[in-house]
Amino acid sequence: MFRELGQMLLLFGETVKALPLAWRQRRKVAEQLFEIGNASLFMACTLSLFIGGVLALQAGPLLTQRGLGSLLGGLVGESLTKELGPVMMAILLAGRIGSAMAAELGSMRVYQEIDALRTLNIDPIRFLVLPRVLALAVSLPCLVIFAILVGSAGGALVAHFNHDVGVPASTFFNNLRSTLELRDLLHGLLKTFLFAVMIGVVCCNQGLQTLGGPRGIGRSVTKAVVNSIVFILVLDYVVTRLLLPLARYHG
Amino acid sequence: MTPPPPADPGVAVQVRGLRKSFGSQTILDGIDLDIRPGEIFFLMGPSGAGKSVFLRHLIGLEVADSGEIQLNGTSIGDESLRDRFRLAMVFQSGGLLNSLTVAENVGLYLAEHRLKPPAEIARIVREKLALVNLTEQDALKYPTELSGGMKKRVAIARALVVEPQLVLFDEPTSELDPLMALTVGREIVHTNRMSGATTIVVSHDRDLAFGIATRIAFLEGGRIIAVGTPDQIRGSQEPLIRRFLAADFSPE
Numbered sequence: 001m002f003r004e005l006g007q008m009l010l011l012f013g014e015t016v017k018a019l020p021l022a023w024r025q026r027r028k029v030a031e032q033l034f035e036i037g038n039a040s041l042f043m044a045c046t047l048s049l050f051i052g053g054v055l056a057l058q059a060g061p062l063l064t065q066r067g068l069g070s071l072l073g074g075l076v077g078e079s080l081t082k083e084l085g086p087v088m089m090a091i092l093l094a095g096r097i098g099s100a101m102a103a104e105l106g107s108m109r110v111y112q113e114i115d116a117l118r119t120l121n122i123d124p125i126r127f128l129v130l131p132r133v134l135a136l137a138v139s140l141p142c143l144v145i146f147a148i149l150v151g152s153a154g155g156a157l158v159a160h161f162n163h164d165v166g167v168p169a170s171t172f173f174n175n176l177r178s179t180l181e182l183r184d185l186l187h188g189l190l191k192t193f194l195f196a197v198m199i200g201v202v203c204c205n206q207g208l209q210t211l212g213g214p215r216g217i218g219r220s221v222t223k224a225v226v227n228s229i230v231f232i233l234v235l236d237y238v239v240t241r242l243l244l245p246l247a248r249y250h251g
Numbered sequence: 252m253t254p255p256p257p258a259d260p261g262v263a264v265q266v267r268g269l270r271k272s273f274g275s276q277t278i279l280d281g282i283d284l285d286i287r288p289g290e291i292f293f294l295m296g297p298s299g300a301g302k303s304v305f306l307r308h309l310i311g312l313e314v315a316d317s318g319e320i321q322l323n324g325t326s327i328g329d330e331s332l333r334d335r336f337r338l339a340m341v342f343q344s345g346g347l348l349n350s351l352t353v354a355e356n357v358g359l360y361l362a363e364h365r366l367k368p369p370a371e372i373a374r375i376v377r378e379k380l381a382l383v384n385l386t387e388q389d390a391l392k393y394p395t396e397l398s399g400g401m402k403k404r405v406a407i408a409r410a411l412v413v414e415p416q417l418v419l420f421d422e423p424t425s426e427l428d429p430l431m432a433l434t435v436g437r438e439i440v441h442t443n444r445m446s447g448a449t450t451i452v453v454s455h456d457r458d459l460a461f462g463i464a465t466r467i468a469f470l471e472g473g474r475i476i477a478v479g480t481p482d483q484i485r486g487s488q489e490p491l492i493r494r495f496l497a498a499d500f501s502p503e
Contacts, residue, residue: 116346120360
């Protein structure tokens with residue numbers, strides 16, 4: 001456990017050190033961005049639509065019964081922006097993209113592709129890890145903004161058409177606009193960025209540490225996804241706690 | 252026919268007291284070897300004798316528990332080694348990057364280190380692929396579309412691009428039919444003669460060893476039990492070498 005943590009920190013340090021060479025890897029970053037978008041956009045859309053819908057479905061009747069239905073838009077928007085959007089999209093990317101990264105790097109390790117890079121004096125961290133981490137760091141925040149928009153639409157749809165909620169879409173969006181502030185979005189995006197870097201480092205590290213053939217690759221993929229989800233939830237608490245003094249309603 | 256003079260003299264390799272264990276298992280148990288510049292040195296021995304592990308030490312992919320490896324007097328652990336010597340290795344599986352085409356694989360070293368402009372890289376790639384009998388159509392394929400023999404030849408072309416002074420081959424003829432093994436063996440000799448690079452081949456292929464080696468070392472249980480010319484090894488009275496060389500399939 002502590003050994004893995006150490007390896008991840010080392011890999012993170014090496015990746016940061018390779019950052020000045022990021023421009024040279026722009027083609028690979030673009031390829032990764034395309035793959036991430038291709039693999040996750042539809043899933044992100046479906047997931048966030050239903051998350052927004054279920055939030056409105058759960059909270060809507062309670063608020064309406066107490067005459068607070070007009071506050072539903074703000075509640076759904078805040079939840080999506082600061083918590084559910086970043087966390088759910090990070091988990092989605094860990095499962096869909098992180099696992100693929102761990103499998104690909106694991107396979108490259110097992111089939112001596114990474115050794116071949118080293119013999120050609122090419123740093124595998126610069127060549128393989130940096131483009132993946134950068135692509136995740138760019139794509140996950142974009143995906144979260146997209147998820148917030150789609151999730152809000154899902155919430156508005158349920159609020160408008162569900163008889164137990166009965167909040168017009170215009171009221172929903174008016175409240176969402178007046179409640180949500182730029183700092184809420186920045187709060188969510190900061191978390192998202194940290195999640196993205198963490199997923200990239202955890203999954204690439206698992207891939208690079210793969211040993212023992214196809215079974216080893218399978219083990220690495222499982223560990224990459226499980227560790228990423230655990231780290232996402234731990235990091236979520238830590239970052240939320242650290243950002244709490246900045247929240248406008250704190251204290 | 253006299254071979255052309257070496258274009259770039261190879262490096263001499265000196266190994267002293269090399270030891271390596273994985274857990275409680277000793278893989279290399281005090282290897283001492285001197286490999287001369289420009290020769291084709293063949294390391295032979297049964298499976299699991301530690302041949303590939305030895306090779307990985309030479310290129311810096313493994314760190315020895317103890318002992319020393321020097322290339323022309325420079326320790327393998329010296330960070331500046333790569334600035335002074337160009338090393339290349341042809342892996343058993345080829346080690347080709349599956350996400351890149353054959354041409355991109357072969358030109359990877361030049362492109363990543365920005366040693367030549369793209370047009371020049373394309374020309375060099377074509378030239379090296381032609382040397383290993385691969386066409387421009389083959390250059391556009393991905394490694395997953397190639398046969399085992401073609402992958403080995405692409406790996407050799409990639410090694411040639413580096414213009415190595417020391418080139419290592421790990422089981423170059425494994426998984427190849429006899430004709431393809433012959434072709435790969437000829438490529439090794441051709442590469443060695445053209446570049447003058449010191450060539451180290453690790454394999455248990457007896458025909459290949461006696462066909463191309465300048466000298467042969469026999470590794471068993473992590474130790475070198477004999478070193479000599481192919482004729483000296485053929486005439487060795489070491490029981491294990493005699494058994495190894497005489498082993499043949501004859502139905503009882």
